[in-house]
Amino acid sequence: MVDPRYIGVFHEVVRTGSYTAAARNLGYSQPAVSQQMRALERVLETPLFLRASGGLELTEAGRILAGHADSVVEDLTAAENKIAAVRELRRGSIRLCAFPSASATLVPSAVARVTEHHPELRIRLSEAEPPDSLEALRRGECDVALAFSYPGTEEPAAADITGTDVLDDPMVAVLPVAHPLADRDSVALEELAGQRWIAGCPRCRDHFLRSCEAAGFEPDIAFTTDDNLAVQGLVAAGVGIALMPALVLSFLRHPDVVGRPVAGLPHRRVTAYALWEQHRIPATALMLETFGRIGAEMAVGS
Known part of the structure; x- marks a missing residue:
């Protein structure tokens, strides 16, 4: 496998016509350029340059490689530029x-x-x-x-x-506006023990059941849905009440329901x-x- 760095140096030697000029442009020493070109010839198992009175001349193999070196260098440069753009958040x-x-x-x-x-x-x-x-x-x-x-x-x-x-999201009780506890600043979960409930997603429902158990009652679940808008519609229609993260009510609230914080209930993270x-x-x-x-x-x- 040819080291792409050797191709870049080879391309510069061909472009400038000498190891010395290529070394100067690349910021290398002239012996370093010579060493890399010898290494490239060893990998390819054939000479790439001939020394002539007018300077370096390409062998037939060298001319073949030179015909591909331009596109290789262009592709590598394009790749480096795209990677830099990703690194600097200019694309991606x-x-x-x-x-x-x-x-x-x-x-x-x-x-x-x-x-x-x-x-x-x-x-x-x-x-x-x-x-x-x-x-x-x-x-x-x-x-x-x-x-x-x-x-x-x-x-x-x-x-x-x-x-x-990111944040701790408190749980709120979603009640119809006419509910007896709707005017309270907060409610305790045990105060809602005798209600019918609308349950949510599996992870939320599991937390809800464990919270009710800790509060000393088993909830009467009348309906189950993952749709938060449907939950609020069902609460507004009087089918039951619900326990819902406050994040949901921050952007979506049925006009006929209210949300009241549930005291002592752990937040979701x-x-x-x-x-x-x-x-x-x-x-x-x-x-x-x-x-x-x-x-x-x-x-x-x-």
């Missing part, structure tokens, strides 16, 4: 995977901030609930995954993944994840940092 792409309420809140703010300073970056979004989003990350289907966890469902420490804390081997990639690192800053700002403003 980022694939995000997020759960729906993060897609509607955290993602738009983060994307707007990133693309304001790096408009050539292209960002693609897909949606998945955890743990599916983390599996997508491990399969290489996304670069950054936004996921949530509840106490007892935290992602185990893994050598292949790094996480950046939102985290941005990336593979360890990718977190040093500039675009990935920038997105992780941006999600962290957005989450901190949202927490201060809440």
